Structures are given as structure tokens and as C-alpha cells.
Amino acid sequence: MLAFDDLGIRFGGNQAVQGVTGSIRPGVITAIIGPNGAGKSTFFNLLSGFYKPTSGKITFEGQDITKLPTHEVVALGVARTFQTTTIYKELSVLENAVLGHRVRTTSGLWDALLGTGRERREGRASEAAAMEALRRVGLETQAHTLAGSLTQEAQKRVSIALALATNPKVLLLDEPAAGINPEETVGLTRTIRELAAGGLTVVLIEHKMSMIMTLADHIMVLHHGQKIAEGTPQQVSRDPAVVEAYLGGHAAPHVREELKADLLGSAEVEGQHA
Numbered sequence: 001m002l003a004f005d006d007l008g009i010r011f012g013g014n015q016a017v018q019g020v021t022g023s024i025r026p027g028v029i030t031a032i033i034g035p036n037g038a039g040k041s042t043f044f045n046l047l048s049g050f051y052k053p054t055s056g057k058i059t060f061e062g063q064d065i066t067k068l069p070t071h072e073v074v075a076l077g078v079a080r081t082f083q084t085t086t087i088y089k090e091l092s093v094l095e096n097a098v099l100g101h102r103v104r105t106t107s108g109l110w111d112a113l114l115g116t117g118r119e120r121r122e123g124r125a126s127e128a129a130a131m132e133a134l135r136r137v138g139l140e141t142q143a144h145t146l147a148g149s150l151t152q153e154a155q156k157r158v159s160i161a162l163a164l165a166t167n168p169k170v171l172l173l174d175e176p177a178a179g180i181n182p183e184e185t186v187g188l189t190r191t192i193r194e195l196a197a198g199g200l201t202v203v204l205i206e207h208k209m210s211m212i213m214t215l216a217d218h219i220m221v222l223h224h225g226q227k228i229a230e231g232t233p234q235q236v237s238r239d240p241a242v243v244e245a246y247l248g249g250h251a252a253p254h255v256r257e258e259l260k261a262d263l264l265g266s267a268e269v270e271g272q273h274a
């Protein structure tokens, strides 16, 4: 559904992503993993239209979206969250999600200023879509709470709701579990699984290997900007190129430790998060 062919981007002399070909299959949870600096966030920025590639092509449902501006990519059904939580802390949870929905609506500033019928209709539709997005992430009872007063984990959920309010077909999550504790990670994993079960195609970047190993149907591994492996969690974790990429000295110590546990087939990790 979302396909990329020979995708690459260069920043000055640094080829951050290079020759990446593949596709995101509908209805499955795909994880993008790789050591620090492997090009994962850059790859997301390419898929979501934030960066324009210096080579290659991206298509969504058969349509070439390589050169489309971000808002048009969003309108077609590709939404994303960011590594650092980007929400409006001084607004309520509901107001945040409404803003997410307004990205897609058609009324312009003129309608908003004049309070036209279309603007009022769209306002009501935005609120309904926003409430539905909050329900999907389990925040409907906190709709009127100030977003900035929520826990880090709930703020992560708000940022997911913001993306969901645009009614995407594909949701790109950039490190959704960063900075939250293991218990909250289990809860967030459950929510992501429910979103996928509801028909949403989910792609996520994540460093928490135990989460990836239990959540992902398919894993794509990037290293030095290139795709070095892909397959099921079991296939990827046994792939010698992946082991070498992680244990070859490029990964942060905590990533090395987590991955080592998974690569060595730690039943303990599986048991904790199953």
C-alpha cells in the first residue's frame, strides 16, 4: 500500500538513507529498527513528506506521492507522530485532537473568520472525529483535561490521537514508548495492537526490543541508511547481519543488552510481555 523504490536522501556529504526498496503491507504492524543514527527517523520523514528524497520514489495506493507536500500526504491517509511529544500543552486534550482533525477539513481562514455555515458544520464534525480518536486511545474521559497536566504516557496517547483524528489509513509512530515506564509500555502496546486490529496499518520506530518482538508482525532493519534485513521478529533476530549491526559497537549500551537478550532467545523477555 505504501511502497518505496530506491529511496535515498543526502545531507551534504552524509547519505542518511540509501537505496531503500520495499513496501508496507496493509493491516500488519511493521517495525523499523536499527542502531542509533541508522536513518530510521529520516526514513519516516521521507515517507510522510517532511523531507523530499534526493533519489527514488514513494507511492501510496498506487499514486506517486514523492513530491507531494506533507498536508497532501496526510489528506491521502498517511499520518505520523514525532519522537518528541508534539502537543499543545496549554490546550485541552479534546482541543488538541480537534486541531489534528482540522488539518484535513476544507474550510479556510475566511470561513473561520466569518463563522460561515460550512465552518460551523466542519467544527461539529471535527469535534466528533476528535472524540472518536480520543476513544481509540482510551482518553475520552480526559477530553477536557489540560494536555500539559497529563502523565508522559497520556501525553504520548494525545499525540497518537492527534494523528488518528486525521483519519489515516497508515499511522507512523516514531518511538511511541520512549521515556515511559515498563508498565505503561505494556498498556501502550495493547492500544497499538487494538488500533491495528481495527484495520489501521501501523509502522513504528522503537528501540525497546522486547516491545518490538511481541508487537511487530514484520520488521525492517536499517543500518547506515540501508536496509540490511527484513522478516518476522524470529527471522530478523537470527539474521547474522542484524546481530553484527547491533553488536558491532554502534548501538547504545541499553540497546545492546536488550537485543542480546532477545537474540539469545530469552524466554524471560517473551514471558514478561506476552
Ligand SMILES: Nc1ncnc2c1ncn2[C@@H]1O[C@H](COP(=O)(O)OP(=O)(O)OP(=O)(O)O)[C@@H](O)[C@H]1O
Binding pocket: 011, 014, 016, 034, 035, 036, 037, 038, 039, 040, 041, 042, 043
Ligand atoms: N536534517 C538533517 N540534516 C543533516 N543530517 C541529518 C538530518 N537528519 C538526520 N541527519 C543525519 O542522518 C543520519 C541518520 O539520522 P536519523 O536521525 O534518521 O537516525 P535514527 O536511526 O533515527 O537514529 P536514532 O535511533 O538515534 O533516533 C545521521 O547521521 C544524522 O546525523
